[in-house]
Amino acid sequence: MTNASAPSYLDPVRAGVANGWKVIDASTLTSPRTLEADAVIVGTGAGGGVTAEILADAGFSVVLIEEGPLKSSTDFRMREADAYQELYQESAARKTRDKAISILQGRCVGGGTTVNWTSSFRTPPATLVHWARAFGIEGFGSDDLAPWFERMEARLSIAPWTVPPNANNAALAIGTARLGYRSATIHRNVKGCRNLGYCGMGCPTNAKQSMLLTAIPAALDRGATLVTRARAIAFEWRGDRVQALLCAAMDAQGTAPTTIRLSIRARAYVACAGAIGTPALLLRSGVPDPHGIIGRRTFLHPAVVSAALMPEDIDGFSGAPQSIYSDQFLDNARSDGPIGFKLEAPPIHPLLTATTLPNHGPLHAKHMREFRHLHVLIALLRDGFHPQSNGGIVRLADDGTPILDYPLNDYLWNGVRRAMTAMAEIQFAAGARSVAPVHGGGRAFANRREATDAIESFELRPLATPLFSAHVMGGAPLGPDPRHAAVDLQGRYHHLANLHVIDGSLFPTSIGANPQLSIYALAAKLATGLAAALKA
Amino acid sequence: MAAIVPVMLADSLPPANAVHDAAVRGTIVNIDRAIGGLSPQQIGELAHLFALLSLAPVRWSLARTAHTWPDATADEIDAFLGRLRDSRIGLLRAAYDALHQLVFAAWYGDPHSWTAIGYGGPPGLG
Numbered sequence A: 001m002t003n004a005s006a007p008s009y010l011d012p013v014r015a016g017v018a019n020g021w022k023v024i025d026a027s028t029l030t031s032p033r034t035l036e037a038d039a040v041i042v043g044t045g046a047g048g049g050v051t052a053e054i055l056a057d058a059g060f061s062v063v064l065i066e067e068g069p070l071k072s073s074t075d076f077r078m079r080e081a082d083a084y085q086e087l088y089q090e091s092a093a094r095k096t097r098d099k100a101i102s103i104l105q106g107r108c109v110g111g112g113t114t115v116n117w118t119s120s121f122r123t124p125p126a127t128l129v130h131w132a133r134a135f136g137i138e139g140f141g142s143d144d145l146a147p148w149f150e151r152m153e154a155r156l157s158i159a160p161w162t163v164p165p166n167a168n169n170a171a172l173a174i175g176t177a178r179l180g181y182r183s184a185t186i187h188r189n190v191k192g193c194r195n196l197g198y199c200g201m202g203c204p205t206n207a208k209q210s211m212l213l214t215a216i217p218a219a220l221d222r223g224a225t226l227v228t229r230a231r232a233i234a235f236e237w238r239g240d241r242v243q244a245l246l247c248a249a250m251d252a253q254g255t256a257p258t259t260i261r262l263s264i265r266a267r268a269y270v271a272c273a274g275a276i277g278t279p280a281l282l283l284r285s286g287v288p289d290p291h292g293i294i295g296r297r298t299f300l301h302p303a304v305v306s307a308a309l310m311p312e313d314i315d316g317f318s319g320a321p322q323s324i325y326s327d328q329f330l331d332n333a334r335s336d337g338p339i340g341f342k343l344e345a346p347p348i349h350p351l352l353t354a355t356t357l358p359n360h361g362p363l364h365a366k367h368m369r370e371f372r373h374l375h376v377l378i379a380l381l382r383d384g385f386h387p388q389s390n391g392g393i394v395r396l397a398d399d400g401t402p403i404l405d406y407p408l409n410d411y412l413w414n415g416v417r418r419a420m421t422a423m424a425e426i427q428f429a430a431g432a433r434s435v436a437p438v439h440g441g442g443r444a445f446a447n448r449r450e451a452t453d454a455i456e457s458f459e460l461r462p463l464a465t466p467l468f469s470a471h472v473m474g475g476a477p478l479g480p481d482p483r484h485a486a487v488d489l490q491g492r493y494h495h496l497a498n499l500h501v502i503d504g505s506l507f508p509t510s511i512g513a514n515p516q517l518s519i520y521a522l523a524a525k526l527a528t529g530l531a532a533a534l535k536a
Numbered sequence B: 001m002a003a004i005v006p007v008m009l010a011d012s013l014p015p016a017n018a019v020h021d022a023a024v025r026g027t028i029v030n031i032d033r034a035i036g037g038l039s040p041q042q043i044g045e046l047a048h049l050f051a052l053l054s055l056a057p058v059r060w061s062l063a064r065t066a067h068t069w070p071d072a073t074a075d076e077i078d079a080f081l082g083r084l085r086d087s088r089i090g091l092l093r094a095a096y097d098a099l100h101q102l103v104f105a106a107w108y109g110d111p112h113s114w115t116a117i118g119y120g121g122p123p124g125l126g
Helices: A014-017 A045-057 A080-087 A125-135 A143-154 A169-176 A215-221 A275-284 A350-356 A361-369 A410-429 A448-457 A517-536 B004-008 B018-036 B040-054 B056-063 B074-083 B088-108 B113-116
Strands: A022-025 A033-042 A062-063 A100-103 A157-161 A188-190 A223-228 A230-238 A241-250 A255-271 A303-309 A324-326 A342-345 A376-381 A395-398 A400-404 A434-437 A467-469 A499-501
Touching: A014 A215, A014 A448, A022 B074, A033 A275, A033 A517, A045 A062, A045 A215, A045 A517, A080 A350, A080 B018, A125 A143, A125 A499, A143 A157, A143 A517, A157 A324, A169 A230, A169 A342, A169 A410, A188 A517, A215 B004, A223 A395, A223 B113, A230 A255, A230 A275, A230 A410, A241 A434, A255 A275, A255 A376, A255 A517, A275 A395, A342 A410, A350 A361, A350 B113, A361 B004, A361 B113, A376 A410, A410 A434, A410 A448, A434 A448, B004 B018, B004 B088, B018 B088, B018 B113, B040 B088, B056 B074, B074 B088, B088 B113
Parallel strands: A022 A223, A033 A062, A033 A255, A062 A223, A100 A467, A255 A499
Antiparallel strands: A157 A188, A230 A241, A241 A255, A303 A376, A303 A434, A303 A467, A324 A342, A342 A376, A395 A400
16 A cells, blocks of 8 residues: 555554564564563453553553554554454454354454444443342442542543534434433543544544553553564463463464464463453463353343434444433343343444345345435343343363354343334434344334334344344453352452453443443552552 | 355446456455455354355255356345245354355445445545
């Protein structure tokens, strides 16, 4: 590519590398390496980034391990075909074992924070109350966490989005208002956002205050070492202590491990590889797990999609992808009742849209020709609260890579059906000409009655009703009781003294909101405690 | 793939002429590139799937054709895709899903597809 259309934006990451940040691209190594540090952090997403900054700030030497590449604004060209392959796990085609749920998960420096849609919610109070009641998690109530939320909101410029929503989000506000339902404005972690709408492909203007632009540069400025394209294979442990972290350099393309090994010795080992990566790393390490907790209760906020055609242009590819949400069907959800769901709007770009819309041939083409009129809603099911919602289980394939087995049951399908109905009602209330719930052959319905009757009779089942997830949570839960939790309330692994987990895998249920701010706040709290413990 | 792409993208591709044929070829190149970027695990699964679809009994029972794929008619392939999509067998629905994702990502990730759907491409940053 020439640089003819290169943006006039400075790239602070490339500048940092040029100015001497310690960055090792493991795919270029030709011989094994050994590194030492006070702390080694596996993963550079919301958990790893915050942890790195806090430990480096406290004066500790830090090594960060990242399986994905270091890419930054110069590389972010707003092209789906490139971005999904370069920045996402498994080319954005990661799926649950039976392929029923597609999982969008970042795999690059900054992890999910580099590619997320910037929606920032404090952990809902109801979720924290449930954690205290059901799992005995004390000290993590809304008031306890408030200072940590405030700190991270200030650090990452998290504030309500004051620009008018794009038409895709506005229709959610209009439709809910006409039905007497609640909706509200989303807070976003942006500074000087130009309202382009391409957050999911990496922010080309450095407006998104991701880990890539905030915490990781701060840690690197203080001398931390970042190793990219290195896969953490296993913790080597003896007795009650981890002795080393063993990593494999990835190949130049970043998809397969090579035979080149890196070994990192540290005082503290921190797993921040996300809620599929961290449990998989712990399973590969064969760490003591007497109660078989690792990898169980992994949650996804399984999301169902509803596509409508509006009379006017929606152009859902343009403008902040998420700025309005509705908790109408979440606020009153009980842990012993039907599953609750959060309503949001997604960005509408050609590749993601075309792969999401069901069917093929003329029917699919007809919907795509109306691309500019497409209005899309998603409903995120709050999994993990009801006894019949236990999420999935992370297991290892023969080659040690993770597979998430997430069985779908009637409890969940009931939520899917109610969510499809609610979304269709809202879309018709907002003026939709037709609504096509993403299911089966993708039939569109001309009015609310037709749609709700049809939804009632849908035969919902895996792959006939595609589900999606952009939020992976759980699998190494926090809690005081080792019989039910992997890590204690300080984030220390219950059975090894110097192993810590600081990422979304800590959550004992799903969050019931986009999880990045929940991870940031928990990481700030736990990493601050870790820094104090390392000083002692 | 050369047989399946034009059927899956019927009415999405430019009308049948040289441009149409170039779009099919371009889509197949994009599919190959996308497969090249997958993990070894994913590539293994795809190889397994394509092997499954090439088995003669699968062709007979799902496509109801004795032709090998390159010789099957568009109607035969469309009917075959419909049976995969609506199959009672999860593995066959997964096969449909994989083909669907590969083909639609390859075409709609390509700027050549954008004019027809009214998408002007990413904005300038100037």
